Amino acid sequence: MNNSMDSMIDMYLFETNSLLEQLENIMLEAEKAKSFSSEDIDEIFRIMHTIKGSSAMMEFDSIAKIAHRVEDLFFIFRQNNTTNSFSEPMRKELFDLILKTNDFMRTEVAKIEQNEPISDNIDNFISDINTFIEKLNSGETDASDKAKNANPDVKNTVTQNSTSLQSIPETTAPYIIKILFDDGCGMEHLRAFMVKNSVAEVIGNSFKFYPEDVESNPDSCNYIIDNGFFIFLDDESLVDSAISAIKNSLNIASFEIIPNPALEVEQAQGTTPSAPSAESTSSNVAPAQNKAVKANNNSNSAASTQQTKQSIISVNLSKLDKLMAIVGEIVITESMVTSSPDLKGLKLDNFTKSARQLRKLTDELQDIAMSMRMVPISGVFNKMNRIVRDMGQNLNKDVRLTIIGENTELDKTIVDSINDPLIHIVRNSMDHGIEERVEDRIAAGKEPQGEIILEAKHTGSDIIITIADDGVGVDPEKVLAKAKRNGLLTKSESEYTKRETLALLLAPGFSTNETVTEYSGRGVGMDVVKQNIEKVGGIVSIESELGEGTCITLKIPLTLAIVDGMEIAVGKSTFTMPITNIRQSFKCSREEIILDSLGNELIERMGNYYSVVRLHDLYHIETEVTDIEEGILVWIEASDKSYCLFVDSFIGEQQVVVKPLPTYLNSFNIKNSGVAGCTILGDGNISIILDALNLHTAFMNSL
Numbered sequence: 001m002n003n004s005m006d007s008m009i010d011m012y013l014f015e016t017n018s019l020l021e022q023l024e025n026i027m028l029e030a031e032k033a034k035s036f037s038s039e040d041i042d043e044i045f046r047i048m049h050t051i052k053g054s055s056a057m058m059e060f061d062s063i064a065k066i067a068h069r070v071e072d073l074f075f076i077f078r079q080n081n082t083t084n085s086f087s088e089p090m091r092k093e094l095f096d097l098i099l100k101t102n103d104f105m106r107t108e109v110a111k112i113e114q115n116e117p118i119s120d121n122i123d124n125f126i127s128d129i130n131t132f133i134e135k136l137n138s139g140e141t142d143a144s145d146k147a148k149n150a151n152p153d154v155k156n157t158v159t160q161n162s163t164s165l166q167s168i169p170e171t172t173a174p175y176i177i178k179i180l181f182d183d184g185c186g187m188e189h190l191r192a193f194m195v196k197n198s199v200a201e202v203i204g205n206s207f208k209f210y211p212e213d214v215e216s217n218p219d220s221c222n223y224i225i226d227n228g229f230f231i232f233l234d235d236e237s238l239v240d241s242a243i244s245a246i247k248n249s250l251n252i253a254s255f256e257i258i259p260n261p262a263l264e265v266e267q268a269q270g271t272t273p274s275a276p277s278a279e280s281t282s283s284n285v286a287p288a289q290n291k292a293v294k295a296n297n298n299s300n301s302a303a304s305t306q307q308t309k310q311s312i313i314s315v316n317l318s319k320l321d322k323l324m325a326i327v328g329e330i331v332i333t334e335s336m337v338t339s340s341p342d343l344k345g346l347k348l349d350n351f352t353k354s355a356r357q358l359r360k361l362t363d364e365l366q367d368i369a370m371s372m373r374m375v376p377i378s379g380v381f382n383k384m385n386r387i388v389r390d391m392g393q394n395l396n397k398d399v400r401l402t403i404i405g406e407n408t409e410l411d412k413t414i415v416d417s418i419n420d421p422l423i424h425i426v427r428n429s430m431d432h433g434i435e436e437r438v439e440d441r442i443a444a445g446k447e448p449q450g451e452i453i454l455e456a457k458h459t460g461s462d463i464i465i466t467i468a469d470d471g472v473g474v475d476p477e478k479v480l481a482k483a484k485r486n487g488l489l490t491k492s493e494s495e496y497t498k499r500e501t502l503a504l505l506l507a508p509g510f511s512t513n514e515t516v517t518e519y520s521g522r523g524v525g526m527d528v529v530k531q532n533i534e535k536v537g538g539i540v541s542i543e544s545e546l547g548e549g550t551c552i553t554l555k556i557p558l559t560l561a562i563v564d565g566m567e568i569a570v571g572k573s574t575f576t577m578p579i580t581n582i583r584q585s586f587k588c589s590r591e592e593i594i595l596d597s598l599g600n601e602l603i604e605r606m607g608n609y610y611s612v613v614r615l616h617d618l619y620h621i622e623t624e625v626t627d628i629e630e631g632i633l634v635w636i637e638a639s640d641k642s643y644c645l646f647v648d649s650f651i652g653e654q655q656v657v658v659k660p661l662p663t664y665l666n667s668f669n670i671k672n673s674g675v676a677g678c679t680i681l682g683d684g685n686i687s688i689i690l691d692a693l694n695l696h697t698a699f700m701n702s703l
Helices: 002-033 038-057 061-079 088-113 123-137 143-148 188-203 220-227 236-247 261-268 278-309 317-338 349-372 378-395 412-417 419-432 438-443 476-485 498-506 526-535 663-668 692-702
Strands: 175-181 208-210 229-233 252-259 374-376 399-404 409-411 450-459 462-469 539-545 549-557 562-570 573-578 582-586 593-595 601-605 608-614 632-638 641-647 649-657 675-680 686-690
Touching: 002 038, 002 088, 002 378, 038 061, 061 088, 061 123, 088 123, 175 188, 175 236, 188 220, 188 229, 188 236, 229 236, 236 252, 317 349, 317 562, 317 649, 349 374, 374 378, 374 412, 378 399, 378 419, 378 450, 409 412, 412 419, 419 450, 419 462, 419 526, 419 549, 476 498, 498 526, 498 539, 526 539, 562 632, 562 641, 562 686, 573 649, 608 692, 632 692, 641 692, 649 675
Parallel strands: 399 450, 573 686, 608 641
Antiparallel strands: 175 229, 175 252, 208 229, 374 409, 450 462, 462 549, 539 549, 562 573, 562 649, 582 632, 593 601, 601 608, 632 641, 675 686
16 A cells, blocks of 8 residues: 555656646746747646646645646636736736746645645735736626636536437437537637547547537637537447546536437337348448447557557656666676686687677667666756746846757756756856846847857767856956965966866855855855766866856766776776777887976877876886886877876776775775776676776876
8 A cells, every 4th residue: 555655646746746847837938928828828727737636636735725726817817818918017926926836836746755744834825816816807706706616627417318409410320429618718629629539549530520620620619619519429338438538638518428319210210121132131231340340440449549658657766776777787797607717718609699699688778778767958958947037037137048959868867966056057157147237238249138058969978068158258367366365276377277267166165256145156156066067977167258158068978877998907907998088099119208397208199298197106006017118008088188098908898887986985085086986897806997087187186
């Protein structure tokens, strides 16, 4: 029973969060357009109706009551769409009211997720909605009664012969279902088409309906309003299924099942053939056969439709984590089996063939497991609309948010991890990126409305996210001066390049704001952004031109679970370097190595000189390979850093499962030494996974 209840709560949370996010997006788009379309009103009404029903079922009464009252409000809009004629203050009040209500429901849902009691104090929200409805009614005495009775629960009535013969279209079908829609719901022809599709999903397309042109002919609205929408069925066994589909449709005021009066009259008059001929007998058999074929087609169609409806299911993330862990263990075990020392020197053709097939299936299993965790980044990007909207109002700034590449997919764990960093970066762009005054933008030759661009795109095994604004940009001189006052400089000001200067913005305790505001100035933020992005293996970089704007780039791996790595040997130790960081490997001669003024080794590649990092010196590993001509140089690139790593030899390419380091090693600051994690090799040994960027930092600190 507990498992069943937990499953219901999980489904409720998933559905409600999705609906609230959808509601917020509709409201923000409508606010930009300064009007609601009829589709927006219908969709918001449906969202509130769904949340009301599911919350009441789960006994979350406060959420259900608020959703019900908002539903009442939009019922009035559906009756008479007056939103487009609102004054600007009233329109702003409406948007603020719905968004504030949306925030409250989100907070309550978050409490449910944390197993905390939800709030019962909803009087203020109900009062605000009632006040707005009173303003909306503006003297109407019956509008509030309509709102109170705006529960769209279907009043299902199953009657016999309650409809006059004149209102029923001619048909040979023995069973007729007449459907009436809610008064004033609008677009009755499209609602009838949706009902027809719902019925078809259950019983197939072997039925007829009237009017037949509801999808394409808006004029059929008038007929449906006056007479109703009719569905004709040939088989009594299909009636119950059709009724079930109709009950689950929206805006149904009532429906009734009507036996075909034309057939009843024919039977009453006794018009049956007394002596059927062979020809008539065969013609009677044919409809029976057709009926059987139809029934068979119906069942096949219904089965096919049900399969389509079940093609997407929600799965608890913890189950996907377990699946990914098991796939990782399978990858390791497969490598251990195929690389077993017991097989060395043996000629096993059949085993080798089977091992290749196993590797192929393992790779496919891994790809499928990883793809199941991939979700579009649009969920995080769309949240930024609300931040830009609210801050724009509070700071009196007119800013538009442009989103590009929102369908780019990323691992669910990483998507959750970058939510807070993105929020902080967008808030920074709004607060002290975009100019304070419109006059300053116009004087600089810019559009009066500021712009923030959020973009995501794939590059190999990484995803690049950029947050760019067309604001004032960053003044490097002010950054250096502030960093000097805060004691953050590690060398003289003249030695800092522009890139290094901008990187100071990521230092702990640094803020360009001189005064503390609601949004920034406390020196907490960009350093946390950097830490959070680096936790998922990402990199943060900043570019800015004074007077033109700022662009912050996040480079993040698609997934953290399994990576393609190159196994390298140094002495008796084995290390793994992600292949994405390897640009080239090569042998070199002693003559190619030059020394800088401090005696550090450099090598020239493609017109540039790069530092030579001897891994055995950095990690104090004993090895016999110390001559530059005996080992191998690996050209490494990570973010804006590039260097050549000197190792003994290559072992080979291998797909490895990233394992976290034991927590007790955190006290040794091992991650800042260039270690990202570890993995288990096919022979059972442990290999250290190198962090290319931190490895360069560790090398520079060792000089």
